[in-house]
Amino acid sequence: MKSLLEIEEIKIRFRTKGVVKALLDRDKDPYIEAVCGASLSIKQGETFSLVGESGAGKTTLARSIIGLVTPCQGRIRYQGKDLLGLNDKSFKPLRREIAMMFQDPVGCLSPRLCVRAIITEPFRIHGVPVSNMEKEAIKLLDMVGLPASFLGSYPYQLSGGQARRVGMARALALSPKLIIADEPTAGLDVSIQGEILNLMYRLQKELNISFLIITHNLAVVRHTSDRMAIMYLGRFVETGPTDEIFEHPGHPYTRVLLSSSPEPDPDAPRNRVMPIGEIPSLINRPTGCEFHTRCQLAEDRCRRESPPQQIVGPGHHLTCFKSK
Amino acid sequence: MNHDMQPQTRSKKPVLSIKELSVDFKTERGLLQALRRISIDIPSQQIVGLVGESGCGKSTVINSILKLLPNNALIKNGRIELQGEDVLTMSQAQLRATRGKRVSVIFQDPMTSLNPALSIGRQMTNIQYRDQLSKSEKRQRAADMLTRVGIPDAEKRLRSYPHQFSGGMLQRIAIAMALLMQPALLIADEPTTALDATLQIQIIELLKTLQKEFRCSVLFVSHHLGLVADFCDQVVVMYAGEIVESGSVRDIFHRGSHPYTKRLLECDPARIKTKTRVLPTIPGSIPDLVNLSDSCIFNDRCLIKQNNCPQTVAPLMELTTGHFVRCYLNQEGESE
Numbered sequence: 001m002k003s004l005l006e007i008e009e010i011k012i013r014f015r016t017k018g019v020v021k022a023l024l025d026r027d028k029d030p031y032i033e034a035v036c037g038a039s040l041s042i043k044q045g046e047t048f049s050l051v052g053e054s055g056a057g058k059t060t061l062a063r064s065i066i067g068l069v070t071p072c073q074g075r076i077r078y079q080g081k082d083l084l085g086l087n088d089k090s091f092k093p094l095r096r097e098i099a100m101m102f103q104d105p106v107g108c109l110s111p112r113l114c115v116r117a118i119i120t121e122p123f124r125i126h127g128v129p130v131s132n133m134e135k136e137a138i139k140l141l142d143m144v145g146l147p148a149s150f151l152g153s154y155p156y157q158l159s160g161g162q163a164r165r166v167g168m169a170r171a172l173a174l175s176p177k178l179i180i181a182d183e184p185t186a187g188l189d190v191s192i193q194g195e196i197l198n199l200m201y202r203l204q205k206e207l208n209i210s211f212l213i214i215t216h217n218l219a220v221v222r223h224t225s226d227r228m229a230i231m232y233l234g235r236f237v238e239t240g241p242t243d244e245i246f247e248h249p250g251h252p253y254t255r256v257l258l259s260s261s262p263e264p265d266p267d268a269p270r271n272r273v274m275p276i277g278e279i280p281s282l283i284n285r286p287t288g289c290e291f292h293t294r295c296q297l298a299e300d301r302c303r304r305e306s307p308p309q310q311i312v313g314p315g316h317h318l319t320c321f322k323s324k
Numbered sequence: 325m326n327h328d329m330q331p332q333t334r335s336k337k338p339v340l341s342i343k344e345l346s347v348d349f350k351t352e353r354g355l356l357q358a359l360r361r362i363s364i365d366i367p368s369q370q371i372v373g374l375v376g377e378s379g380c381g382k383s384t385v386i387n388s389i390l391k392l393l394p395n396n397a398l399i400k401n402g403r404i405e406l407q408g409e410d411v412l413t414m415s416q417a418q419l420r421a422t423r424g425k426r427v428s429v430i431f432q433d434p435m436t437s438l439n440p441a442l443s444i445g446r447q448m449t450n451i452q453y454r455d456q457l458s459k460s461e462k463r464q465r466a467a468d469m470l471t472r473v474g475i476p477d478a479e480k481r482l483r484s485y486p487h488q489f490s491g492g493m494l495q496r497i498a499i500a501m502a503l504l505m506q507p508a509l510l511i512a513d514e515p516t517t518a519l520d521a522t523l524q525i526q527i528i529e530l531l532k533t534l535q536k537e538f539r540c541s542v543l544f545v546s547h548h549l550g551l552v553a554d555f556c557d558q559v560v561v562m563y564a565g566e567i568v569e570s571g572s573v574r575d576i577f578h579r580g581s582h583p584y585t586k587r588l589l590e591c592d593p594a595r596i597k598t599k600t601r602v603l604p605t606i607p608g609s610i611p612d613l614v615n616l617s618d619s620c621i622f623n624d625r626c627l628i629k630q631n632n633c634p635q636t637v638a639p640l641m642e643l644t645t646g647h648f649v650r651c652y653l654n655q656e657g658e659s660e
Contacts, residue, residue, distance in 0.1 A: 053520040053521070053522060054520055160378075189377035189378055189547060190377075190547070190549070190588065190591040190592050190593075191377065191587075191588070191591045191605050191606035192377075192605070193591075193593075193603075194591050194593070194603035194604055194605040195605045197603055198602050198603055198605065201601050201602065216520060216521055217521075218521075219592070219593035219594040219596075220593060222593070222599060223593050223596065223599060223600055223601065223603060224601070242599075243599060256522060257521060257522065259525075260521040260522045260524065260525045261521055261550060261594055262525070262550035262551060262553065262554045262594075263550055263553070263594055263595065264549035264550045264552070264553045264577060264589060264592050264594060264595050265553055265577055265578075265595070266553045266554070266573045266574055266577050266578075267574070267578075268553075270554075272525070274525070274526070274529070275522035275523075275525065275526060278490055278492050278493075278522075278523065279520075
């Protein structure tokens with residue numbers, strides 16, 4: 001299958017000091033690198049998950065795909081077409097095909113627009129002629145399992161799960177090929193979480209949509225994704241097929257994440273790899289392997305050299321000295 | 325396996341005992357019956373988990389214990405006994421002596437539960453206003469407490485302000501503040517929801533150690549079933565303002581009997597071992613608490629209900645010692 005989206009070695013950096021201050025102390029780098037050297041590809045109809053703690057650069061990477069932040073290096077190709085360096089005018093038609101579901105379900109809906117206006121706004125922005133707007137709006141709500149009576153509601157009247165569905169209806173409006181879902185189930189109850197994920201899966205089967213899911217909930221990743229990448233300080237520490245990673249987690253950080261989501265069973269075996277401390281600041285990146293400050297296996301070599309990427313299985317890559 | 329409660333803790337008087345509590349809210353549409361006949365006992369030095377989905381009344385329970393209910397709340401019925409004293413009839417002065425001293429709370433979001441304009445040291449000495457200690461002694465006590473929750477260089481950090489800490493550190497500080505006055509009951513209201521998974525587990529391990537050290541009782545409110553199973557001795561399951569099931573952690577997670585408990589556990593993707601693309605859900609939505617029908621609260625969404633379920637609220641049944649369930653299906657011993 002051909003890749004729909006390809007990202008090669010992109011770097012995204014943010015300025016931390018003003019221009020004058022950066023000139024004054026020249027020895028220090030005025031940038032932090034939120035994403036450094038991440039590569040991935042997503043095929044048509046596939047679900048890819050990005051996992052990591054907050055501050056790992058997941059959202060920044062996703063935003064760069066739809067051009068909301070500009071990478072300073074690397075390439076992003078969509079159906080073979082280079083997305084970097086496109087101006088607003090030539091980017092606009094591509095935004096029809098790549099839709100985004102934002103992290104905050106209520107916050108991403110304009111409080112002054114009713115649901116009808118919210119979900120039909122994409123048609124107006126992209127100048128798509130629709131003969132019967134009302135009918136189209138009802139069709140979209142129906143796709144996400146909401147009755148037409150919601151058309152006149154305002155965002156404050158919606159519950160978290162309903163707001164997600166409206167956000168999804170808006171993302172579906174222009175029949176995109178790729179949907180980027182940023183934390184699609186954060187803050188939802190387990191039963192509603194299941195409904196949202198089932199809905200995403202159903203739409204994927206019916207419309208052959210690709211999904212890029214950003215999440216920190218590994219239980220969700222396990223049941224929804226074909227492939228996944230684990231991100232730490234802007235780099236992928238482990239990538240591969242989901243089943244393979246859950247069965248043979250190679251990187252110590254992956255194992256930490258896996259044992260951080262306890263099973264709902266008081267007698268489950270707790271061979272816990274306790275995480276140490278918190279994610280370091282991007283301003284002072286650790287030397288060598290960047291995970292060594294929190295790794296229980298770290299030795300001298302990890303502090304000095306950064307480990308190369310190695311292949312441990314078909315499509316399964318990781319960067320660690322200690323894994324075989 | 326059945327000895328998860330030590331006999332001596334069971335015979336002791338509970339630290340907190342909520343009896344038949346019913347709370348209504350006055351709304352434009354009429355009385356909203358937020359809590360109905362809630363009874364919870366928190367035995368001394370035990371950790372009780374309170375689980376349920378949003379809107380089931382967990383926060384109303386907490387606010388009732390602290391008597392912090394909004395003005396439109398109406399306590400219809402019931403008692404809340406804290407070490408034998410009824411909280412609901414306390415005067416303002418008595419309440420002030422209770423809150424923060426005998427009962428303290430860790431809130432969900434540490435970013436907003438601390439005052440951004442005061443240094444950590446100032447806030448931690450302020451809450452010791454009841455004690456006749458010198459300023460430096462209070463400061464020392466605060467620093468010791470910070471060290472205990474794992475904040476390095478505590479003496480120095482007392483001068484820092486909340487924005488200078490990360491989320492995990494702030495939650496540690498919030499825990500330090502809650503335990504500083506050695507309360508008999510600690511209420512943890514979703515203390516890890518705002519944190520990353522790796523921090524969640526660190527905070528839970530910290531709470532476990534401190535609970536043993538301070539010998540306090542804990543009411544742990546969460547919808548994270550994995551953490552509840554890991555941390556709690558007893559579990560109370562709430563649905564739409566009612567307790568549907570309560571018992572020891574193994575009663576609930578291994579022998580859950582109420583259809584809602586069963587379904588809730590099935591829905592947690594962490595429990596499903598084999599990969600599945602279609603996850604279980606609970607179809608339907610919670611009933612309107614303003615216009616309640618007389619039948620079982622879970623009737624509309626129950627998957628295993630029988631037509632002969634009586635059209636009245638089921639009584640609370642004791643299946644085994646300490647394991648209560650509010651469901652007709654368990655009455656003739658069908659499921660056990």
